[in-house]
Amino acid sequence: MRLFEILLALSCFALLIDVLFVQTNARKTGLVLTIGSTVIFLIQMFIEGYRWQMLLIYIMTGLLIIIVSSRHFQMGKNRKSRKLLKYSSASIMVILMAVSVGLSVYMPVFHLPKPDGPEQVGTQTFHLTDLSRDEVLTEDESDKRELMIQIWYPTENKDKTKRGLLFPKDKEMFKKYIQTYSTSLNLPDFMFDYWKYSKTNTYENAEILPSTNPYPLILLSHGMGTSRVLHASQAENLASHGYIVVTIDHTYSTFATIFPDGRVTDYKTKMKTIDERRKIGSMWTQDVQFVMDQIEKLNSGVIKSQFEGKIDLDHVGAMGHSFGGATAFNTTYLDHRIKAGVNMDGSLFEVKNRDVINKPFMFIRSGSFKDWLVDFKKDKNSDNEINNEVNKQLSDELSIMENVTNHQGNVIYVEGTQHFNFTDLQFYSPLIKLTGITGNMDGKRGSDIVNQYVLDFFNTYLKGTGGDLIQGPNGKYPEVKFVESSEL
Structure with a gap:
């Protein structure tokens, strides 16, 4: 995984921990996590670039930011419904996070190893x-x-x-290139889209x-x-x-x-x-x-x-x-x-x-x-x-x-x-x-x-x-x- 992908996964997990275990009156903790996660999310998307393996983490990060932000502005309200939400969805979120991290690790944005010659x-x-x-x-x-x-x-x-880049820089050429691969392997085009970063x-x-x-x-x-x-x-x-x-x-x-x-x-x-x-x-x-x-x-x-x-x-x-x-x-x-x-x-x-x-x-x-x-x-x-x-x-x-x-x-x-x-x-x-x-x-x-x-x-x-x-x-x-x- 790339640097900000790792940080985003960690911040997503931190937001989940905040929702599950941090008291609602810990306003500063939630605010810091929300701002930090938002910054990491934006940097990862615009600097490293989107890839489909991270989609579940993108979605969960967005949802958790909304939940934590809402709790910050609605302290003590709907505590019963919020308690139901966190216990019914926590296990699902952990599983989805693990799936997304697994896809990112086992289908990585790879770069060629550095040559060992002097030139x-x-x-x-x-x-x-x-x-x-x-x-x-x-x-x-x-x-x-x-x-x-x-x-x-x-x-x-x-x-x-x-x-x-290892693959064609031109977007149209790259699209045609991965379409040829995907057709040969009977897989959807988006499966190879992340190759554009290699x-x-x-x-x-x-x-x-x-x-x-x-x-x-x-x-x-x-x-x-x-x-x-x-x-x-x-x-x-x-x-x-x-x-x-x-x-x-x-x-x-x-x-x-x-x-x-x-x-x-x-x-x-x-x-x-x-x-x-x-x-x-x-x-x-x-x-x-x-x-x-x-x-x-x-x-x-x-x-x-x-x-x-x-x-x-x-x-x-x-x-x-x-x-x-x-x-x-x-x-x-x-x-x-x-x-x-x-x-x-x-x-x-x-x-x-x-x-x-x-x-x-x-x-x-x-x-x-x-x-x-x-x-x-x-x-x-x-x-x-x-x-x-x-x-x-x-x-x-x-x-x-x-x-x-x-x-x-x-x-x-x-x-x-x-x-x-x-x-x-x-x-x-x-x-x-x-x-x-x-x-x-x-x-x-x-x-x-x-x-x-x-x-x-x-x-x-x-x-x-x-x-x-x-x-x-x-x-x-x-x-x-x-x-x-x-x-x-």
């Missing part, structure tokens, strides 16, 4: 159109493939701008920090059905350590993507078969390669921007989560411009002719990977194979991992995590743990572990520094387990 972080968004590719996920045959990307970079923030640690359109050397580049892809928004903290942390990070929205494979003209696209991707996965994977790979082409134009000055000459195109990495992690692997394998890559808990969509990868690569898997590996090997050796094609795909993927461990790479898993511990979703609400899509590990701890190992990996292979964490087990992070090639 402040700036960000800019770009709208790109690949005129060489038709959009195959829409019915209009004239559509071309459009992407939104967000670039994160070190800055001094000379203009002293305020921290940016802040990043980033300064929009700030000038890039001058440097004698250009900054290494990392391309980051989200998972299927999510969006680049869920990887903002990862991008911030890398940028704070001297990287330029480009997060990509793979259009029509996100919950929502907002374009500058106000259009909001939703999820239209279908992947029921392995062949369909490969086709979409090929599209995402082409997305990353197209974005890389545009970054080259930004760096050369063909596209005018503040990034001209600031990007080190000889030291480029790719990373992603889930399907985006598989895309990072595929792009790293195919594109000579990408020197190293990280796959965060993503099963590969393409394993043919991918046996030997001659570049540094790291697979980071969730805590269930070890058990899955044991079970898979048992099923593979049994006579009860349900789907030979799927098993062959997974077996080939393990062979790729084995080759990675033998060629400047790592396969690790993090105990206590699940699939979405590799995204910012773990910050949205403690209730998400109940769904099982995040593990029992604290969200900030999980985020820190992933950030540190990703940073150490890219520092090693893109900057030539670090390497302590990826060498083997580390006492600071006992949750991280290294998988040997013999185990795969």
